[in-house]
Amino acid sequence: MFVRKPENVNQQDMDIPGAKGVKMQLMIGRDDGAPTFSMRLFEVQPHGHTPLHSHNYEHEVMIVSGEGQVVGGTNGSTIRPIKQGDVVFMPPNETHQFRNTSNDTLKFMCLVPTHFDCGQGACEATPGS
Structure with a gap:
């Protein structure tokens, strides 16, 4: 067992196509x-976004702070507002993106299967259309 604080975990820029103003911390891997x-703990800067992508595994998300939108559905056709305390389930192969539509930082925790965690974000991601 261990206890870890986010401020003690290295933060990495998500330097991948389609990401804007996103940093990630691998809290447990x-x-x-x-x-x-x-x-994983993600920070999305004001008016930033994760890439519009899909992958063959589910993930669960909890919004820690801030607000924005989650894009999902067939080819990213559904847009829903998100804010602190909301949880999101993203099924496998669904195109998705997290957008910060505010002037404050959006933070969310994301759980993925360990064998798909590549450390820099969207492993096996396929760009959405």
Whole structure:
């Protein structure tokens, strides 16, 4: 067992196509001995966004602070508002994106299967149309 604080975890810029103003911290991952899930903390700067993408695994998200939109559905055709305390389930292969539509930082926790965690974000991502 261990206890870790976000301020003690390295923050990485998501330097991948389609991402704007996004940083990620790998809070718990396979290097910590986690056999099933990895926990990642994302920060999206004002008016930034994650890439519009899909992948073959589910993930669960909890909005820690801020507000914005989550894009999902067939080819990203559904847009829903999100804010602190909301949870989002993204099924496998659904095109999705998180957008910060505010002037404050949007933060969210994301759980993915550990064997798909590549450390820099959208592993096996396929750009949405």
